[in-house]
Amino acid sequence: MMRRSAPFVLLLALGCSASWGGDENTPQGVLLVYKTQSFPEDLEGLYVEAYSDPNFNTLVRRSLVEEVRGDTALLRTFWLPQGDYYIRAWKDVDGDGTLSDGDIIGCYGYDYSCSSPEVYNHYVDGYVGVNIGVYIHSGGGRK
Secondary structure (H helix, E strand, O other), rough: OOOOOOOHHHHHHHHHHHHHOOOOOOOOEOOOEOOOOOOOOOOOOOEEEEEEOOOOEEEEEEEEOOOOOEEEEEEOOOOOOOOOEEEEEEEOOOOOOOOOOOOEEEEOOOEEOOOOOOOEEEEEOOOOOOOEEEOOOOOOOOO
């Protein structure tokens, strides 16, 4: 019988997807970003960001999605130390450097507008495995 490490058990307890990378004892979370509505803009060039505050001022980690498959994008290497984070996915479609109409946005915890983001409690050092829904932003917003 194969024994699994404690981090694997904790990742599953957090509701994370898990796939194996490296050797069979190395858990790796899969962060999935998906479209919550139909829109023509693809998810190529979309970033996933983790912040230490709900106003998205203190950036801890930023990574470009690694693979896009239709209406979903995957990120297998989003590693964070344990702590509390606010995670958002964002694509600056118009390239103006701020959240504006037509950009793609979504936050962890089903807060697609990111106006009241939910904290993500990451209990162990390791890869994050969560799902984030994104939509086309309209009506102002914040960076």
